[in-house]
Structure formats: C-alpha cells, structure tokens
Amino acid sequence: MAAGDPKWQKDASDQNFDYMFKLLIIGNSSVGKTSFLFRYADDSFTSAFVSTVGIDFKVKTVFRHDKRVKLQIWDTAGQERYRTITTAYYRGAMGFILMYDITNEESFNSVQDWVTQIKTYSWDNAQVILVGNKCDMEDERVISFERGKQLADQLGVEFFETSAKENVNVKNVFERLVDIICDKMSESLDSDPTLVAGGPKGQRLTDQPQGPPNANCNC
C-alpha cells in the first residue's frame, strides 16, 4: 500500500480486520456465479441478472474464531475468451469457489478444465470448493449429487450443492472455505516458523495485494 497523501488515508472500516482473504468464483458462463455472490454479500436474488463482462468484486467482513476476516470476493466472466483477463487475478487468491450448474452437463464437464486453470495460474496452496448451483431446479437436474461428490473426491476438494435463489448452503460454502484457509494457514505457520517472524499477528496476510498483482501491469 502506498502511503500517499494523508487526506487519502484509508478510513477505519477499510482497516478494521485481522485477516484479508482474496477469493475467486469461477465456472462456466451462466452457472450463477454473480447471483451466488449477490446472495452472499447482499442477501438478494433477482432472476433479471446480467452477464459479467470482465471482472467484478465485493467485500464482506465476517467473524470466524474471534477474528475479523475481510473477504474480497472476485466474480469473473464465465466466457472462455475472458480467461486471459480473469486468470491474471488468480495469483494471490487464497480460495476458489469452482461452480457448475446441476442442470447443465457442459458446465460440469468443464470442471476439470477449470481445475487446470487454477493449478496453472494460482498459488500452490490455494483452497478450492466445488459447488453445484441451482439445486432448487430439481426437475431439470442432470448432474446427480453423487456425481458431483465423486468428482470432488477425485479432485480432493470439498463439495456443496447450493441454490442462490433459495438461499441454500450459500453462507456455508463461504464459511467452510474461510475455515479451510484458516486451517491451512495455521498449518503452514506451524511447519514454517519463519513465516511468523516479524510483524504483528496476521499482518502478513493483510499485506497481500488488495487489487490484482502489479506484475500484471506492463505499463
């Protein structure tokens, strides 16, 4: 963070947290990524949703284990062409919500491909949760819960079926992801004490880039 002009200094609400996690929601076009984020951040749902061009983000602060965790959640365009733009934001992300639509086989078949994207562009210890969205549309379901679970097991990630519309499991997914990241963090702190050297508790994380990494900017 550049210190900058004093009058531009960050206000209290921006600074008031112990950790900041950058999370990304990815998956094919029209699986419900934006709706999922709106449900979580604003507790709202509209069927008059619009497609996402490029990227968008929302911030939400939650309490987990007596810690204020600020989540910076990035919503990405699903169209494959946008990947050159969106994958630039994978770096520095600590968690991914990889979403498919249970009424759309193609979106499920693309999951493996998205995992490859994560492996290629993100940090090694980024945590992933697989999410089958639109579980309210039981009549149109083509991907059974078991298939989703099986794939998640194969990939070694956790799995939820959700509905942004009916508000099923949305909060759980985020809470679980935060927990997994916290666990992973304390694990790596235990195994590598140099990481805690210097700096007050948790500050290491807040020093992560708030926007996309500067490395993406060739200007």
Added chain:
Amino acid sequence: MLLKTLLHGYPYTHDLLKSFASKDIPPPFRGHVWACLLGVVENGLYERLDKCSPTHTDRQIEVDIPRCHQYNELLSSQEGHNKLKRLLKAWVTAHPQYVYWQGLDSLTAPFLYLNFNNEERAFLSLYKFIPKYLHLFFLKDNSSIIKEYLVKFFQLIFFHEPVLAKHLHGINFIPELYAIPWFLTMFSHVFPLHKIFHLWDKLILGDHSYPLFIGIAILKAAKEHPAQVGLQRMHSTVQRSAGHCDGNVRQRLRKDVPIHPEEHHLPEVCPARRSS
C-alpha cells in the same frame, strides 16, 4: 418537419443533420438519426448474411440474450430474442476476423430497440459503430488492445485529475477493475437503455477518443462523492456514479468535454490515434 426533410435528404444532408443532432435528437427519430450520423447506407448486405447456420458461439449467445436488458419489454419478448440472435450471428458472420465476446449483446441492444422493425438498419448501425469506437476490441485475443486502451485511459486520468489518479494508483484501483465493461460495451453494459440513449447521442457526435472522456467524467463525478477512500469504497462509488448519477456525469461531460475533445483536451502524452 425540418428533421424529416434532413433525413429524407441523407446522405447529402449529413453535415446539416450533424449540427441538428448536436442540439437535440427527438426520441422517435433517434434510431434513424444515429444511423445517418454513423454513415449507414442501406445496401442489402444484411439480407445476404447467413444468420441461421449453427456456429460454436451459439451457446454463448443463447445464455447471454436472456440476460440482456431484460427489463425492457421489447428486448425481453420472444421476438426481441430472435432478432437479437439474428443480429449477433450476422455480425459474427460478417467479421471472420472477430469473435463474439460477452458484452456484444449489450452493445447491440440499443440499436435493436431503436430500430426494432428495421433489422437491417440496426445491423448496419452496429456494423459502423464498432470500427469507429471499438476498433479491434473483438479480436479473438484482444488483451493487448484492451491493455493499450486502459493505459491510455489512465494516462488521461493522470493528466486531467492528477490527485485523483495518484490516489487510485495508491489503492491499486486500476482501470482493469472497473473499466473493461465500460469500454468494451461503450457503457451499454453498465447503464440502462434510457441512459444509454442520452449518452450515445453525444458519443455518436464525437470521435473515437470521446469514450475515454466519458470515463473521466464518471470518475470525476465519483470524486465529488465524499466517501471515496479505500478500494471497496471507491469501487462502489464508481459503480454508483456509473449506475445512477448519470445526470451528474452528463453535466460533467457538458462542462468539461467538448464534442471534439482532441482539439482541446488531448495532451501530448496521448498515444498515437488508431486509424479508423
């Protein structure tokens, strides 16, 4: 009456139409006036284009159309969906060098709405609009084009609003975070139709650099909002500014941006203009 005469005399009356439109464009004639200002001459091209054969972009077009300006009754109607699909497919067919990017649907919507019963004019308006304002944006790999455009934009912010620019830079609020949908869709993805009309009334009179100044006007309008410190705050302020306070933005445009901005505002640092 005068406008009707001018439209009747187009293309001969092109320049007169332009000066007429710089004062006001009456809504019932907007579609027609825009087409003339863009240099559209109906030539039967649209009819000849293949709008039906299946292509690999069909699925993407199909998931985007039901999400495109659906608060509007014409665009949310079945007929509206069919027409939009034909227009998009025709545009893709007519441009083998370009591809469909999400956002092209939003860009097409104003032309379709204004020329609902004249698909050819809607198509040709889009056909002329894109090379003028979105040169090369729809290349399969457009990353360098977008990057160049956003760098230009950031340079201009630095020139016109150095304090704001320094702050934005400091909090890492780079144009990639908010301006891609602005420019890739010429704001048609961020504004509702009735606001796009007024904005594009001005845009279509300006040249290809005009959109950059609209962007600056939005940031300036956001700057006037008191609570704008920090990344998230800035983001929501800019979104709000783009989404709701367009009156303010228009005012800023009127105040700050002449119709031919390059004559008055473009600083030396502005990179070479694209030839179009």
